[in-house]
Amino acid sequence: MLGDLIGEIQGHVTGRRVLGGEHGLAPTVETSVQVEGQLLGVAGRDWATYEARMRADGRLYGTGLGITMTQSGDSVTWRGQGVGTFTGPGRVSWRGSLVWEGGTGALAPLNEYAGVFEYEVDEDKVSGKVWAWK
Template sequence: MLGDLIGETQGQDTGRRVIAAGDGHVTVEVSFQGSGSYFGVAVNTIGTYESELRPDGSLYGEGQGVDMTADGQSVTWHGSGVGHFTADGGTSFRGALFFFTTSPQLERLNGVAGVFEYETDASGKSTGKLYEWK
């Protein structure tokens, strides 16, 4: 069951590269940066994910990143999800993130499975929402 909204993010792709291609198989690495908040605590985020184009046209991705508060506290995350291309040339993903932090402000994220909705447009601008999975 979906629980409370953990937070929202906005970002921009900062780099893309093809890391595998051939025989109908394509994997692209995307790096991004952005900002948002978790439980009302503002963070700046950087991350990288790999997205594989599957033969049926769907996407599978795995990624990792770090989010930092203004005073230098951090939370790391790892996640995976599935998605598809959108009509406007962007992507739409759904998946889960898992966190680790020693930050007193963000320790509520430890042990949480965060379920996300993540959208990008053709220019690489992104928005995301993250909910606690109870």
């Protein structure tokens, strides 16, 4: 069981850049996104940046961080990590985990949760779902 479905998002990629590989590692691609949706039943907007590096098996390993803000000014920051699989040219399907901290107002309950996500990213669109449990 993945926990309770607590959020769904849709948005777009706002930027990408390639960072040099160090010590013989593959280069890292940094991607920034802006999404909107619902989290704990509250409408909000999320800004995030994640870095992805190609693994030897052809999949991606990524880490990211972001901030979610509601229309009334409540906020929470998050950190995540996951594995991405190419599903077509410029398309990656991500699965991973999330932890939240510093949540205020309607998003404060997230301080006690751990979560998992599934996101689909193409050249300029992002969509996904988040599940969580205490």
